[in-house]
Amino acid sequence: MNKPRGKKIDVVSAVTVALIIAAVLAPMPIAGQTYLIQVLVLILIFATLAQAWNLLAGYAGQPSLGHAALFGSGAYTLALLTFYVDFFRYNPWPAIFIGGFIASMVGLAVGALCFRLRGPYFALATLAITEVIRLIVANTDFTQGALGVTVPTPPKVETPLFTIDFAEKLPYYYIALAIMLVSAYVVYAVSKSRYGLMLQSIRDDEDATASLGVNTFRLKMMAMFISAFMAGAAGALYAVFISYIDPSLDPGGVLTLFTSIDPILMTIIGGVGTIIGPIIGAAIKVGLGEYLRVTFGWKAGLDLVVFGAIFMVIFFVARRGIWGVVKTVTREGWGPVKADLLKLLGR
Amino acid sequence: MTLLEVKELSKHFGGVVALDGVNIKVDKGELVGIIGPNGAGKTTLYNCVTGFYPPTSGRVFFDGKDVTGLPSHRLCRMGMARTFQIPRPFMSMTLLENVMVGALGVGMSLREAREKAKEIVSFLKLEEQANKPISKLNFNYRRRCELARALATNPKLLMLDETFAGLNPSEIDEMVKLVRKIHESGVTIMLTEHVMKVVMSLAERIVVLHQGRVIVEGSPKEVVNDSRVVEAYLGQRIFV
Numbered sequence: 001m002n003k004p005r006g007k008k009i010d011v012v013s014a015v016t017v018a019l020i021i022a023a024v025l026a027p028m029p030i031a032g033q034t035y036l037i038q039v040l041v042l043i044l045i046f047a048t049l050a051q052a053w054n055l056l057a058g059y060a061g062q063p064s065l066g067h068a069a070l071f072g073s074g075a076y077t078l079a080l081l082t083f084y085v086d087f088f089r090y091n092p093w094p095a096i097f098i099g100g101f102i103a104s105m106v107g108l109a110v111g112a113l114c115f116r117l118r119g120p121y122f123a124l125a126t127l128a129i130t131e132v133i134r135l136i137v138a139n140t141d142f143t144q145g146a147l148g149v150t151v152p153t154p155p156k157v158e159t160p161l162f163t164i165d166f167a168e169k170l171p172y173y174y175i176a177l178a179i180m181l182v183s184a185y186v187v188y189a190v191s192k193s194r195y196g197l198m199l200q201s202i203r204d205d206e207d208a209t210a211s212l213g214v215n216t217f218r219l220k221m222m223a224m225f226i227s228a229f230m231a232g233a234a235g236a237l238y239a240v241f242i243s244y245i246d247p248s249l250d251p252g253g254v255l256t257l258f259t260s261i262d263p264i265l266m267t268i269i270g271g272v273g274t275i276i277g278p279i280i281g282a283a284i285k286v287g288l289g290e291y292l293r294v295t296f297g298w299k300a301g302l303d304l305v306v307f308g309a310i311f312m313v314i315f316f317v318a319r320r321g322i323w324g325v326v327k328t329v330t331r332e333g334w335g336p337v338k339a340d341l342l343k344l345l346g347r
Numbered sequence: 348m349t350l351l352e353v354k355e356l357s358k359h360f361g362g363v364v365a366l367d368g369v370n371i372k373v374d375k376g377e378l379v380g381i382i383g384p385n386g387a388g389k390t391t392l393y394n395c396v397t398g399f400y401p402p403t404s405g406r407v408f409f410d411g412k413d414v415t416g417l418p419s420h421r422l423c424r425m426g427m428a429r430t431f432q433i434p435r436p437f438m439s440m441t442l443l444e445n446v447m448v449g450a451l452g453v454g455m456s457l458r459e460a461r462e463k464a465k466e467i468v469s470f471l472k473l474e475e476q477a478n479k480p481i482s483k484l485n486f487n488y489r490r491r492c493e494l495a496r497a498l499a500t501n502p503k504l505l506m507l508d509e510t511f512a513g514l515n516p517s518e519i520d521e522m523v524k525l526v527r528k529i530h531e532s533g534v535t536i537m538l539t540e541h542v543m544k545v546v547m548s549l550a551e552r553i554v555v556l557h558q559g560r561v562i563v564e565g566s567p568k569e570v571v572n573d574s575r576v577v578e579a580y581l582g583q584r585i586f587v
Contacts, residue, residue: 197447198451198452200439201437204436204438204439205435205436209437209448210420211420211423212423212452212497213500214448214452216420
């Protein structure tokens with residue numbers, strides 16, 4: 001019983017290492033193709049954001065609709081630091097951590113208010129707070145209001161051995177990859193720690209968890225702190241990568257509902273409560289989105305229609321998310337998946 | 348020595364008086380049964396004592412301290428564990444993981460929790476089910492899992508809420524044995540039940556609740572023969 005289990009873990013870690021190496025080498029054959037690398041960077045940034053949502057919602061069962069507030073806090077922290085402080089104009093990289101930290105503070109404030117609520121009430125409260133934050137940012141001079149903030153391109157780093165030019169996309173790829181891998185590892189570590197089981201039990205039944213001595217509020221705040229840090233760091237990197245952020249309602253705006261919904265879509269498509277799920281989901285959401293935009297761009301909105309149709313199919317066929325289905329099938333065979341489908345067909 | 352003391356506890360839900368000045372004392376090492384017909388206030392009493400509802404008035408003392416209104420996780424860490432009338436297992440976990448949450452909740456490390464959970468699982472004869480997902484196990488095992496989970500918190504007082512309801516006769520026999528075993532290991536037990544037979548064989552002392560009040564208190568024999576208890580369960584005698 002124990003032996004095959006040990007073997008299985010080895011296979012998983014071998015595959016993981018292989019995937020990381022592949023991710024590190026991936027840009028080589030497409031080094032010149034700026035657009036492709038840009039898409040890859042966005043996938044990695046959103047995979048981090050999705051992973052953040054996954055920790056709070058997938059593991060701890062708190063369905064936040066406010067991750068845009070955290071992503072936006074990080075983005076605005078970096079943008080405003082480069083705007084007001086000379087040091088960060090020449091070296092914005094420490095601001096990624098500061099962005100994560102400020103987002104954590106915002107997250108704790110949101111949590112202190114919203115964790116008193118459950119389920120859909122929690123979700124709607126986080127949504128409301130996000131919109132309030134967006135409106136404050138849009139109407140405050142300090143944050144440049146509706147004008148938005150332009151982030152200058154970080155200067156070249158020159159060493160005797162190599163030169164890193166941030167006017168190119170490739171350096172961002174590696175920074176985004178590092179942040180994404182660290183965030184995935186953090187979620188993995190939390191899920192395997194003593195807090196992992198308690199977060200999961202909060203998701204299953206919060207009252208019963210509290211009756212067993214778990215301070216559920218504190219644990220939810222802890223999950224929020226980590227989740228918000230990851231979302232904030234992703235947002236900060238996004239700001240310096242895109243080099244302009246504003247509080248508009250457009251799909252690209254960092255504080256919009258789109259930014260809150262995207263990580264949810266990604267995580268659900270990929271597999272809620274799994275480490276790989278959000279990464280797969282981000283790749284599909286961003287990658288497929290770009291592909292469709294190019295292919296169906298000749299008619300306004302057509303790409304989104306096709307996009308929606310594809311998502312519906314994924315939801316129907318893979319109710320546990322793509323990675324969730326893979327996991328279920330390897331562990332229990334096709335039975336549960338078939339049962340899901342039959343249920344959907346009304347059997 | 349008194350472990351739990353409930354003093355003049357009342358709970359109102361709007362105009363409904365669920366508990367009306369209840370006084371109960373439980374000594375260390377006792378096995379007390381709380382009985383009463385449906386709606387007598389047994390579960391409300393549990394919810395008020397274990398920190399799920401704030402009582403409208405009255406006080407609760409546990410282990411010499413005033414614990415009125417403390418949240419349930421703090422009460423649990425002080426040694427008060429409860430089970431639910433309808434089992435509330437953590438559905439995405441195995442039985443063993445369910446039990447581990449109890450041990451983690453009171454501050455054990457992951458390794459300690461696993462050891463503790465294994466110990467309790469074998470104490471309650473659940474080894475065969477331990478690694479199965481709780482969603483695949485039947486009602487009887489979910490019940491016992493609740494019991495195991497509560498025990499994993501190292502309770503001084505174990506409050507069982509209708510632990511025998513919904514079990515078949517042989518499962519009830521087994522559960523009675525388990526509860527006795529737990530009591531013999533030194534845990535004070537308070538249990539509610541509306542099946543009289545089970546309580547009579549288990550409890551040393553019985554408290555009868557009716558319409559939110561304690562109407563009778565005494566040994567099983569005294570309680571059974573009390574006309575007020577018969578009335579509460581069967582209604583008033585009518586002479587035609």
